[in-house]
Amino acid sequence: MKTGEQDTSVEVKLRGRIIFIRSAGERLRFYVIQNGEEQIQIVSQAKEGDDMEPYLRQHEHLGRGDIIGIVGHPGRTAPRGRPVGELSIFASQIILLAPSLWMIPKDTGFTDAEQRHRNRALDLIANRSTRDIFRARHQINFFITNFLSSRGYISVETPILNQIAGGASAKPFMTYHNDLKRDLFLRIAPELPLKQLVVGGLDRVFEIGRVFRNEDIDLTHSPEFTTCEFYQADANYQDMMTLTEGMVFGLVKTVTGSHITSYTTQTGETHQVDWTTPWKRIEMIPALEEATGVRFPDSQQLHTDETRDFLLGLLEKHKIICSVPQTNARMLDKLVGEFIESTCINPTYIIHHPVILSPLSKAHPTYPGLTERAEAFVCKREICNLFTELNDPFEQRERFMEQARQKDQGDDEAQGVVDEGFMRALELGLPPTGGCGIGLDRLLMFLTNNYSIKEVLAFPMMRDEVKRGKEKVVGGDAAGVAGAACADELEAKQQKLMEMRAEMEKLEKEIAGLAIK
CATH class of the missing domain: 2.40.50.140 (Nucleic acid-binding proteins)
Structure with missing residues (x-):
């Protein structure tokens, strides 16, 4: 024309x-x-x-x-x-x-992060980069669903409200059901119901959904977030590591067009992340011994008082702070974060966790006191947790009882109650099974180069905002922006x-x- x-x-x-x-x-x-x-x-x-x-x-x-x-x-x-x-x-x-x-703001005129998070609709109108983030989220969900479905997995739904908060070590949200007249918990993980489905003969299952944890809000943690958990009969942690890294590698290439992505931290440090498989493997205890220069107690003795004294001394020597309760599990986890996780830039598996850190993982047949477990880290942050599932009901009950003891010591994140429904299912026989849980929000942060989890949540949880005078405005109502200054103008x-x-x-x-x- x-x-x-x-x-x-x-x-x-x-x-x-x-x-x-x-x-x-x-x-x-x-x-x-x-x-x-x-x-x-x-x-x-x-x-x-x-x-x-x-x-x-x-x-x-x-x-x-x-x-x-x-x-x-x-x-x-x-x-x-x-x-x-x-x-x-x-x-x-x-x-x-x-x-x-x-x-509405002109072009890139709406850049204040606090206001954008409180007024996501306006943020989406004003900023294409925000729209791109949520399109990438859709791509991730779509890719994972197709990837797993093509390998014989079926998508399932498990309860969000439960009588017991299990499947992970975290502090739950609690509510009350008026008709049943009992407390209920928002799920902290869908793991236990998913494994019951495997017991029932659904050999490959997965679920993408929200989980809830009543813990700190910071740059990488939100009280509600999205995970994908998948479980496969006749598989172990080695199989799940191979499956997971292959899936994530394909996902990264689909979303970004490359196997190398750029990620900038809140301190301005930029990393070029290479997602090429196979990912590096690091054995936890040998790596800690190399980093600290001392030999750790035997892996079968990591739960003892002698080990507690050893860990306390190690924390004090390296000036590492571990908040109370200073259980052996929490102190060991602190050391891992300080000496191993901090070195993981490209995708890296930390493997063979001690039993005291892994209440649902199967014991390793070659290394007593350790488990067939792996966690993947990218740019010093965890993105997934996987293991061979513990299918011995007697040992699982003992692990739950140990968690209850840690709960009594003041660890709010420990699983303090034995889930008898899950135990009954386990007593029916869980076939050898591998399982994995991936944090999709954190993965999205890496693929869209955002160091704050609020950027990748459509409606993140926000603290109250105090406005002029004595008026206190809560949540989304606090979004006065760009040309609409007050209620009178509205x-x-x-x-x-x-x-x-x-x-x-x-x-x-x-x-x-x-x-x-």
């Missing part, structure tokens, strides 16, 4: 949000509208001799952020001083579908909307007979 040409034989109907407005005299208006990631210019021109009042009244009420419908035909403008006009829609009718009562805009609606009813009748180019 040449400059200045219009094709009146083709009728086009569009909907979009106005992101730019300009005029060239009374009779000519230009709008740029956006729908998804596509933008196009709309040209509206009043004919010579037409009554200008309805035309002017209609366009007077249109502003940036409004959603409009357009009926028109394609063409190219004929700008002065430029050889090629812009492809545009020449409108014969413009209808206000939904006004925006809030002024009320005035709502009044204007009512007036606009009445005006539009009159305009619709007048516009029906008005020809607009």
